[in-house]
Amino acid sequence: MLQIESRAFAREHDLFACVQCGKCTGGCPMTLKTKLNPRSLILRILTAGNGFDLEPFEELWDCTTCSTCTTRCPKNVSPMEAIIGMRSAIVEKGKIHPNVKTALESTFRQGNPLTMPRDQRGAWAADLALKPMAEGVEYFYYVGCTPSYDPRGQKVARSLVKILQKAGVDFGILGNEENCCGSEVRRLGEAGLFEMMSEENTETYKSLGVSKMFTTSPHCYNVYRNDYPKNGMQVQHYTQLLAGLVEGKKLELTGKLEKTITYHDPCYLGKHNSVFDEPRAVLAAIPGVKLVEMDRSREKSLCCEGGGGRMWLEGTNPGTRLAQMRVKEALETGAEVLATACPFCLLTLEEAVKHLNADDRLKVMDVAELVAEVL
Amino acid sequence: MTATLTLERPRQSALVIGGGIAGIQAALDIADAGFHVYLVERSPSIGGRMSQLDKTFPTLDCSACILTPKMVDAGRHPNIDLLTYAEVVEVSGRAGAFHARIKKKPRYVDADKCRGCGLCAEACRLSGRVSSDFNAGMGKRAAVYVPFPQAVPLVYTVDPNECVYLTRGVCGKTFKCKDACTAGAINFDQKEEFIEVDVGTVINATGFDLFDARRRPELGYGVYPEVITALEFERLASASGPTAGKIALNGHLPRRIVFIQCVGSRDISLGAPWCSRVCCMAVAKQAHLAHDRIPGAEITVFYIDVRAFGKGFEEFYDRVRKEGVLYRKGLPSEVLRRGDHLVVRAEDMLLGEMVEVEADLVVLAVGIAPRSDAAQVAEMLGVKRDESGFFAEDHPKLRTVESSVPGVYLAGCCQGPKDIPDTVAHAKAAACAAMILLAQTEKAMVTSDAAN
Numbered sequence: 001m002l003q004i005e006s007r008a009f010a011r012e013h014d015l016f017a018c019v020q021c022g023k024c025t026g027g028c029p030m031t032l033k034t035k036l037n038p039r040s041l042i043l044r045i046l047t048a049g050n051g052f053d054l055e056p057f058e059e060l061w062d063c064t065t066c067s068t069c070t071t072r073c074p075k076n077v078s079p080m081e082a083i084i085g086m087r088s089a090i091v092e093k094g095k096i097h098p099n100v101k102t103a104l105e106s107t108f109r110q111g112n113p114l115t116m117p118r119d120q121r122g123a124w125a126a127d128l129a130l131k132p133m134a135e136g137v138e139y140f141y142y143v144g145c146t147p148s149y150d151p152r153g154q155k156v157a158r159s160l161v162k163i164l165q166k167a168g169v170d171f172g173i174l175g176n177e178e179n180c181c182g183s184e185v186r187r188l189g190e191a192g193l194f195e196m197m198s199e200e201n202t203e204t205y206k207s208l209g210v211s212k213m214f215t216t217s218p219h220c221y222n223v224y225r226n227d228y229p230k231n232g233m234q235v236q237h238y239t240q241l242l243a244g245l246v247e248g249k250k251l252e253l254t255g256k257l258e259k260t261i262t263y264h265d266p267c268y269l270g271k272h273n274s275v276f277d278e279p280r281a282v283l284a285a286i287p288g289v290k291l292v293e294m295d296r297s298r299e300k301s302l303c304c305e306g307g308g309g310r311m312w313l314e315g316t317n318p319g320t321r322l323a324q325m326r327v328k329e330a331l332e333t334g335a336e337v338l339a340t341a342c343p344f345c346l347l348t349l350e351e352a353v354k355h356l357n358a359d360d361r362l363k364v365m366d367v368a369e370l371v372a373e374v375l
Numbered sequence: 376m377t378a379t380l381t382l383e384r385p386r387q388s389a390l391v392i393g394g395g396i397a398g399i400q401a402a403l404d405i406a407d408a409g410f411h412v413y414l415v416e417r418s419p420s421i422g423g424r425m426s427q428l429d430k431t432f433p434t435l436d437c438s439a440c441i442l443t444p445k446m447v448d449a450g451r452h453p454n455i456d457l458l459t460y461a462e463v464v465e466v467s468g469r470a471g472a473f474h475a476r477i478k479k480k481p482r483y484v485d486a487d488k489c490r491g492c493g494l495c496a497e498a499c500r501l502s503g504r505v506s507s508d509f510n511a512g513m514g515k516r517a518a519v520y521v522p523f524p525q526a527v528p529l530v531y532t533v534d535p536n537e538c539v540y541l542t543r544g545v546c547g548k549t550f551k552c553k554d555a556c557t558a559g560a561i562n563f564d565q566k567e568e569f570i571e572v573d574v575g576t577v578i579n580a581t582g583f584d585l586f587d588a589r590r591r592p593e594l595g596y597g598v599y600p601e602v603i604t605a606l607e608f609e610r611l612a613s614a615s616g617p618t619a620g621k622i623a624l625n626g627h628l629p630r631r632i633v634f635i636q637c638v639g640s641r642d643i644s645l646g647a648p649w650c651s652r653v654c655c656m657a658v659a660k661q662a663h664l665a666h667d668r669i670p671g672a673e674i675t676v677f678y679i680d681v682r683a684f685g686k687g688f689e690e691f692y693d694r695v696r697k698e699g700v701l702y703r704k705g706l707p708s709e710v711l712r713r714g715d716h717l718v719v720r721a722e723d724m725l726l727g728e729m730v731e732v733e734a735d736l737v738v739l740a741v742g743i744a745p746r747s748d749a750a751q752v753a754e755m756l757g758v759k760r761d762e763s764g765f766f767a768e769d770h771p772k773l774r775t776v777e778s779s780v781p782g783v784y785l786a787g788c789c790q791g792p793k794d795i796p797d798t799v800a801h802a803k804a805a806a807c808a809a810m811i812l813l814a815q816t817e818k819a820m821v822t823s824d825a826a827n
Contacts, residue, residue, distance in 0.1 A: 019641070021679045022722035027593065027708030031722070031729045040727060072593060072708055074642040295712045299592040 004089045006045045006052035013082040017075045018042045024069035024079045029303045033317045035059045038069050038079035041086075060086050061097065062315040064322075065187045065308030066267040071299065084308075087189030099312045104190050107197075111179040112145040113312065122175025124154040128161055133172030135209035139241075141171045142224070145180050146343035147216040152350065153343045157216055159372035160238055166375050167251040169241075171214075179204070181215075183223035188309035198228050205233065214241045216368075218268035218275075218342045219307065225273065237269055239341050239367055243278035246285045255374030256288040262335035263291065263367075264326060264349065265301035266342035279341045279367050286374050292333045302326050306344030323352035331362055341367045384816070385471035385575035387411060389809050392463050392752075395423020396442065396795060397787025397802040398580035399449045404806035406454035410813050413572050414449060415477055416459045418508075420526035421446050423582055427509060427606060429613035429620075431795055432660040433691030439615065443525045450527040458570070460532060466577060466756055470782025470812060473574050481565035483533035483541070484519070488560035491529035495519045498555035500546065505537045507617070511607045514617030519552050519561075523615055531560070576782050576809040579766060580802065581752055583788040586639025586647060586742040594638065594739060595710040600624065601717055602710060602737045605634075605657055612664050621668070622736075628669050629736035633719045634658045635707050636678040640742030649763055651742035652792040655682045658740050659692050662700040674700045675732055677707050677721055685794065703730075710737055743792040756783055765791045776805040784808050 010016055018039075025031050025039040036059040045052050054060065060083055069079040090096060096104075103113035110118045124147075133140045141164075147153035164171060182197035205213070214236040215221040221237040245251035261283055269275045276298045283291055296302050305315075305322040327349060330338040338353075340346055343366075350364040387410050391402045394416030402414040414421070426446075428438035450457055458477060465476035484495075496502060499517035507514040509522040518537040521529060533541065533552070540546035540563065553561040588596035588604055595602045601624060603611075610616040611623070622628065636658060640651040655678070662674050681702065683692040696702060707721035716733050723730045745764035746752070753760050759779040761767040766789045769777040776784050786805035787798040 017643075019679060020724065021637075021706035022704075022724045023706040023708050025708075025722035026705060026720055026729060028729075037722070037727065039722060039724070068708075074637070074644055074706070076643045300709055300711070 002054040002090055002093055002095060003051050004054060004086070005050060006048040007050050009052070009085065010045050013085055014077055015042050015046055015082060018046070018077050019075055021074065023072050023074060027068045027072055029066060029068065029305075029322055030059070030062045030064065030315075033320045033322075034062045034315060036062045038083065042077070042079060042082065054086055054090055057086070059316050060090070061100075061309075061313055062317075063308050064267070064303045064305050064310050066303035067271045068303070071271050084187055084189060088191050089189075091189040097313060100188055100309060103309065103312045104185060104188065104193065107180050107182070107185050108193060112149065113180065113184055114145055114149050116149045119176050121148045121178055122173070124148055124157060125161070125173060125175065128158070130161065131172040133174050133208050133210065137170055137172040138212060139169060139171035140205065140208070140210040140213040141173050142181065142213050142215045142220055143173060143178060144215060144217045144220045144343065146347070148178070150343065150347070152347060153216070156343060156346065156366040156368050159366070159368040160216060162372045163242065163251065163368060163375065167245050169245070174204075177204070181220040181223050183219040183227070184309050184311070186223065186227060187307070194227075202228060202231055206231070212236075214238050216343060218266045218273070219344065222268045222272050237273075237275060237278075237341070239269070239279040239282055240275060242367070242371065243281045246282055253286055253371065253374045257286050257370065257374050258288040259337050260290045260292055260335045261337040261339050261370070262294055262330050262333045263297070264294070264304070264330065264338060264340040264345060265298055266340055266345045267301070267303050267307055269341060270298060270301055279339075282367055282371060283339060286370060292335055294329045294333055296329060302329070304345045304348040306348040311344055311347075321348075321352060321355075323348040324356060327352040327356055327358060327362065331358060336361070336363065337370070338362055338364045339367055339370060340364070383471065385813050386473075386573050387813060388413065388572070388574045389576045389578060389813065390415065390463070390466075390473065390475050390572060390574040391578045391580055393423070393580035393582055393787075393789070394421030394449075394459065395580060395582045395787065396425045396445070397582070397789075397798050398423070398578070399445050400799050400802035401578050401580060401786045401806040401809070402449055402455055403445065403452065404803055405810060405813075406452045408810055410454065410810065412455045413475075413477070413574065414455050414457050415461050415463050416457075417462050418522065419460045419482070419520075419530070419532040420522050420528070421449060421457070421459060422523070422525075422527070425795060426523060426525070427511065427613075428609050429616070430660060430664065432656040433685075433687040435660070435663075439525060446525070446527040457528065459528060461570075463755070464569075471575050473577055473782065475572050475574060475577070477570045477572065479568045479570060481567055482530065483538075483561065483563050483565050484531045485560045485562050486528060486530045488558045489530045490558050490560075491521065491531065492557075493521070493531070494555040494557065495531055495552035495561060498551040500539055500551055501537060505534065510610045510617050511604065513607050513610045533561075575813050576784065577756065578784045578786050578805050578809055579752065579756060579758070579778065579789055580786040580805075581746055581749070581789045583743045583792070584746050586744050588638055588739045588741050590645055591638055593709040594635065594707070595717070595737075596739055599710065599712060599717055599737075601629075601735060602739065604739050604741045605654065605661060606741070608661050608738045612661065612668070622665055624736060627735070629734075630669070630671070631673045631716070631732075631734045632665050632669075632675070632736045632738065633707075633732055633734040634662060634674070634676040634738045634740060635719070636676065636740045637706060638739040638741050639744065641679065642742075647742055647744060649742075649792060650682060652682070653794045654740035654742065656685070656688055656691065656794070658738070659683070659695045661738065663695050663698060666695075666698045666700060676700060676702050677705055677719070678702060679704070679706050685796070743788060746789065749789070756780060758783055763791075765789065776801060776808050782812060
């Protein structure tokens with residue numbers, strides 16, 4: 001039994017506002033493949049009297065927190081936040097999947113969910129002689145866990161550094177002192193740990209005099225922008241920074257890339273934060289590039305299934321992967337490159353390309369990598 | 376009480392702003408009672424939204440057939456000064472003694488000479504190339520035009536945003552429209568004029584806008600040509616529309632049609648929390664028309680609740696279902712392209728399953744919204760709007776036609792969504808309220824002032 005006080009829960013998440021229209025479930029990418037049904041979950045909680053048992057609802061861990069349900073709800077209800085709330089109740093009782101436990105413990109001990117040692121976080125930049133973040137440095141570059149440790153992610157971070165150095169942007173990093181932002185921790189339901197991390201990080205950034213920062217990952221960007229206590233710091237995703245540099249003619253792309261590219265909107269950049277145009281503007285500025293759109297783009301972009309802690313959780317139907325559906329959609333456009341701007345999307349989509357034996361037809365690349373090719 | 380006492384008799388005339396069915400009804404009633412009316416309409420013809428509709432629910436009366444006689448009556452009523460293609464720009468004064476300034480925009484066509492023959496439009500260089508507002512963008516017209524054949528007045532107007540001469544300063548060697556006009560009515564020297572009128576009362580009948588379906592990007596309006604609004608469907612179904620009543624897209628009859636209710640209604644997230652009141656029945660009617668005109672069509676209506684509250688509405692909803700229209704409970708979440716057709720994805724709530732319905736045509740029942748310039752009109756009249764943006768009635772139960780300013784009344788959808796019978800009733804009530812003021816004798820004024 002994993003009992004929650006359903007009445008208080010319904011009030012806390014404003015579930016009584018739900019008009020049971022089904023808009024959330026009709027657009028949920030997980031409903032395509034698992035039992036997850038946000039609309040019916042809400043109704044079950046509302047009709048449960050004062051106790052609702054979460055135990056049978058294993059599909060709660062399928063949610064990728066892509067926010068499709070929440071952005072489309074006509075009544076301002078957030079089924080996504082309600083699911084995160086239900087996860088919190090489960091986490092509080094300690095009944096969690098071993099993978100979730102590992103990710104959370106690693107975040108607590110090592111400052112990253114990837115079970116990597118804390119003192120290796122800055123290794124990716126060892127040969128780059130980057131400025132440590134300090135008072136007076138204009139931008140703080142928050143690299144993030146995956147770009148710090150994952151070899152594929154590191155390529156993105158290194159590309160971004162190359163671009164920013166060419167454009168003469170004054171930025172510093174924290175290296176081994178950088179800590180996980182807590183985005184996935186919060187979405188896995190570990191609210192307490194998240195609160196602790198957000199306080200710690202905010203203190204650190206304040207003490208370093210950070211006023212402007214940018215991130216590699218849309219997930220980190222989102223958590224700083226929307227989930228941290230308001231602290232007056234300007235947060236950007238790196239594509240926003242690059243779009244500004246391109247527009248202000250501070251970044252000139254002199255090379256040429258004769259490629260047809262389709263862009264996949266990461267959920268945490270697009271649906272969560274309405275950043276649709278900047279990554280496209282950066283890609284369009286690359287000489288020779290032809291941009292084509294998938295049918296499902298922008299607000300309709302299909303989640304890659306890497307969010308909400310799903311990088312470490314298979315979910316209840318691992319057989320069918322959204323990333324594979326997405327790669328098929330990209331192949332239909334005839335594009336040679338599937339571009340994205342999120343480390344999670346990069347990894348899930350790349351794996352899907354391999355799985356579909358499409359390596360020879362489609363390359364998955366981050367916007368930063370593409371730009372770095374034409375400096 | 377005594378401070379506001381006016382012993383001067385009210386001016387025996389009314390200003391009606393807006394020439395839709397609400398404004399026409401109010402103007403006719405006041406004029407029939409013997410008072411003078413200035414009926415001001417911004418567009419080239421009166422008629423409003425109702426003139427764009429094909430059939431009306433639930434009786435399936437032809438909209439134009441019941442509206443046109445009223446338009447003609449308003450156009451030739453001895454007590455009505457019809458000021459079309461004109462805008463009220465300033466209103467001052469108080470109940471019984473208002474002063475209004477009205478801008479008459481240049482038509483570049485002499486209304487007294489124009490016979491409405493249309494030779495100018497045939498000759499125009501842009502003939503068949505300018506998007507027709509009246510046809511909700513589904514049809515084309517010339518830069519000199521009447522919005523529709525039954526227009527009142529039947530006078531052509533040169534569209535200043537489209538006319539080659541007016542936008543570029545030159546239109547070939549000679550004006551084609553001018554050469555074609557046998558009445559010598561085209562006159563590019565016309566300038567805007569201002570008219571000043573004194574009236575006792577003002578009726579605001581400025582109507583509504585439609586929700587912009589692009590604000591629900593997941594439904595693909597503006598991206599997929601097969602996704603249209605209910606108003607566009609209305610023009611397709613209308614005998615006076617671009618397809619002469621054939622419900623066809625690019626010449627093809629759609630076989631699978633999906634209607635989606637509540638697009639921009641009951642939507643708190645996008646600031647349109649109200650029910651638009653007409654869409655449930657408008658869609659039922661359109662589903663009937665599609666069933667009637669496209670034999671074998673598969674018609675699905677997705678809904679949250681069906682609100683069939685008016686006289687004959689539930690019976691009509693019963694009839695439409697019996698004809699074979701499939702009603703499915705659930706608000707579709709997205710429209711996608713799959714090959715040569717669209718797919719509407721929704722949760723069928725009663726099945727509790729996600730469903731995908733293939734469609735050749737998707738019709739969005741877009742809601743009724745306040746006019747985009749309602750704030751300016753409110754400022755001009757000094758009247759309040761409610762939090763939704765519609766004009767606020769003075770009391771939600773007891774004073775539904777009175778605005779927050781004495782002597783200024785509200786008629787029709789400017790106050791909130793209404794169907795045609797409710798609009799007509801509201802307009803008649805507004806006319807009645809206005810005439811109570813106009814008909815006051817000195818003695819009555821003292822009594823009513825004391826009573827208030």
